[in-house]
Amino acid sequence: MKNLLLFAGVLALLSSCHRGNVDDEPAMSNLTLNLNGLEDLGGDFLYEGWIIVDGAPVSTGTFSVNASGELSESTFSLDTEMLESATNFVLSIEPVPDPSPDPAPTKLLIGEFNGDMAAVSTGTVAASFDTVAGEYILATPTGTGAENEKYSGLWFLNNSSGSPMVGLELPTLNDGWKYEGWAVIDGVPVTTGTFTAVDDFDEADPFSGSNPGPPFPGEDFLHNAPSGLTFPTDLRGGVAVISIEPYPDNSPMPFTLKPLVGMIPADAMGVQALGDNVSASFPTGTVSR
Structure with missing residues (x-):
């Protein structure tokens, strides 16, 4: 009987430790890009996505585009809480290798999240192209x-x-x-x-x-x-x-x-x-x- 109780205690302890490890891992969610009109940047540059969280940029990952306009990656796994807190999405053009962890000045697209969706446009290139x-x-x-x-x-x-x-x-x-x-x-x-x-x-x-x-x-x-x-x-x-x-x-x-x-x-x-x-x-x- 003592052995059974001891065994049950060990199982409970192991179960508790396992649940704790799972709880320590952040929940992850997908950010999906549906972008048209991007061009192949060649071998010296990549596109990089950014979400703006509490006013600061957080990288969502880099990708390239082939001659047909297809993205090498269009879905990125991010911390759920951080992603849900994001107010904007920004797409920049980054050199390879990239000397800085911050976004380059060359920002191509921006969009504000409205619920779970952000429509992006070239608002980072100039204030407006309504009149040219x-x-x-x-x-x-x-x-x-x-x-x-x-x-x-x-x-x-x-x-x-x-x-x-x-x-x-x-x-x-x-x-x-x-x-x-x-x-x-x-x-x-x-x-x-x-x-x-x-x-x-x-x-x-x-x-x-x-x-x-x-x-x-x-x-x-x-x-x-x-x-x-x-x-x-x-x-x-x-x-x-x-x-x-x-x-x-x-x-x-x-x-x-x-x-x-x-x-x-x-x-x-x-x-x-x-x-x-x-x-x-x-x-x-x-x-x-």
């Missing part, structure tokens, strides 16, 4: 002005008054982002330079001539043509683009965010308009917990 507009001209102010060069330059300005004026209406970007102009020449995107101000020079002129250009974003395509292209060229029939690029940039090609895009007419003369491309090129989606 663009105009440009074809001209080669940095060249000789020869007839065969007049259609080989793209400048985001309006000169209809006789003097060059601002041609772009774009919101101020948050840290971690820059605008970049592009001319698509024979199917090849060629940069006109990155910029943050629409009323000043952009940050590079690798293809321009020796004469000074106007203090607006733009480029003459006269020298140093990329492989497969010949400068001077004729931009008519191509495409003019304004993109938004991560900074640091993940690729020499245009990023997925292209707020302004316009075909360059074959008979382009004078000031041309760029079309609003925000809804077509900006990622969207939901995050559920």
